[in-house]
Amino acid sequence: MEEWRIIPLEHFDSFENMAIDEAIFRIGRQREMPPTLRFYGWKRPAVSLGYFQDAEREINCGYCRDRGIDIVRRPTGGRAVLHGDDLTYSLVAGENSPHFFSDIVETYRIISECIIRGLEKSGVEAEMAEEGRAGSGSAEAFCFAASYRNELLADGKKICGSAQVRAKGMFLQHGSLLMDFDPVAVCAAIITKDTEAEVKALESSVTSIRKSVGDNVGIDTLCRNIAAGFEEVLNIRLIEGELSPEEETLRDSLLENKYRNARWNMGRGAKSGH
Amino acid sequence: MSFPNDLVYSREHAWVRIDGDIATVGITDYAQDKLGEILSVELFPEDSPVEQGEPFGAIESLKVTIELISPVSGDIISVNEDLADDVGILNSDSYDTGWMIAVGVRDLGELDNLLDAEAYADYVEECEEVD
Numbered sequence: 001m002e003e004w005r006i007i008p009l010e011h012f013d014s015f016e017n018m019a020i021d022e023a024i025f026r027i028g029r030q031r032e033m034p035p036t037l038r039f040y041g042w043k044r045p046a047v048s049l050g051y052f053q054d055a056e057r058e059i060n061c062g063y064c065r066d067r068g069i070d071i072v073r074r075p076t077g078g079r080a081v082l083h084g085d086d087l088t089y090s091l092v093a094g095e096n097s098p099h100f101f102s103d104i105v106e107t108y109r110i111i112s113e114c115i116i117r118g119l120e121k122s123g124v125e126a127e128m129a130e131e132g133r134a135g136s137g138s139a140e141a142f143c144f145a146a147s148y149r150n151e152l153l154a155d156g157k158k159i160c161g162s163a164q165v166r167a168k169g170m171f172l173q174h175g176s177l178l179m180d181f182d183p184v185a186v187c188a189a190i191i192t193k194d195t196e197a198e199v200k201a202l203e204s205s206v207t208s209i210r211k212s213v214g215d216n217v218g219i220d221t222l223c224r225n226i227a228a229g230f231e232e233v234l235n236i237r238l239i240e241g242e243l244s245p246e247e248e249t250l251r252d253s254l255l256e257n258k259y260r261n262a263r264w265n266m267g268r269g270a271k272s273g274h
Numbered sequence: 275m276s277f278p279n280d281l282v283y284s285r286e287h288a289w290v291r292i293d294g295d296i297a298t299v300g301i302t303d304y305a306q307d308k309l310g311e312i313l314s315v316e317l318f319p320e321d322s323p324v325e326q327g328e329p330f331g332a333i334e335s336l337k338v339t340i341e342l343i344s345p346v347s348g349d350i351i352s353v354n355e356d357l358a359d360d361v362g363i364l365n366s367d368s369y370d371t372g373w374m375i376a377v378g379v380r381d382l383g384e385l386d387n388l389l390d391a392e393a394y395a396d397y398v399e400e401c402e403e404v405d
Contacts, residue, residue: 163338167341
């Protein structure tokens with residue numbers, strides 16, 4: 001049975017979380033590393049921006065600063081996510097490893113199946129969005145304002161948003177599973193034209209674990225169930241592990257030179273190089 | 275899917291047109307097809323150094339973000355500014371108006387690491403077989 005590494009749930013600040021994921025991704029593509037599944041939470045609330053998003057245009061930066069909400073740019077694409085009440089996962093694997101495919105949509109589908117199995121174990125009936133649902137209104141900068149094929153819905157509402165980056169035959173997929181959801185906080189953190197209308201739109205199109213099953217499922221249980229979902233669907237064994245010394249060194253360097261650097265977080269990505 | 279014979283190709287799905295020691299670089303028809311609708315592209319600016327096998331920018335499509343991996347080493351001498359106005363040409367005309375950067379190549383010997391059209395077509399077939 002194939003063995004993967006799992007890095008169990010821990011809470012870090014937003015900059016550390018992104019630096020750890022990128023370190024795993026970059027070291028993974030230099031070495032023959034097994035796929036790594038990592039769960040994490042957020043020590044402080046944070047807005048993570050998609051690689052190509054423009055912070056000043058799409059995020060209410062003053063509001064975030066005043067309330068101690070970090071702003072961090074992800075290495076993955078997609079739209080902004082307000083973190084705090086969510087469980088985030090990252091998965092790093094070779095795009096041609098036995099369970100995955102160079103086909104991007106197929107990779108999303110397989111990972112979604114694993115998460116759906118984990119959600120089922122948690123009492124949440126989830127399904128893949130068969131057709132995309134376009135974002136509406138000015139909250140389009142927010143990840144959960146739209147759903148795409150193969151993203152996850154519970155009761156027809158989005159519960160998990162995902163994004164991928166690929167390079168040199170490896171992929172890193174980020175996903176955010178909402179434990180709780182506060183549309184008012186989201187609309188305050190993200191620039192909107194009509195906040196009241198956006199709050200209503202998000203209330204009717206986004207759900208959370210708490211909305212689905214109350215307080216019965218905590219974040220630790222959810223992690224266990226999703227890990228089991230991966231093991232069952234892919235017929236793999238997850239072995240608990242930690243970062244290698246090489247990954248730790250790269251994490252520290254990425255933290256200092258990239259993720260704690262406003263030029264990366266507030267500017268646009270590639271122009272500054274990596 | 276077309277892979278013109280006058281170009282050479284990297285395993286990261288970039289094409290290279292060589293003229294003296296200038297390499298014009300873009301993404302292949304296969305790459306744009308896999309990415310689907312391309313939404314944004316960001317390229318390192320003129321005068322930036324690039325290394326073979328290292329990034330020179332990134333692309334975001336509806337499905338995914340990818341790092342653009344340079345097929346050659348040298349300095350970027352020109353960037354296709356038209357992409358800022360219409361990124362769609364990467365999907366519609368990836369070998370011509372959809373070029374991305376021109377690089378003053380430091381070591382023409384590095385081109386030996388790239389594939390001709392026939393070898394690249396075989397490589398693409400292999401990629402598809404894995405799927």
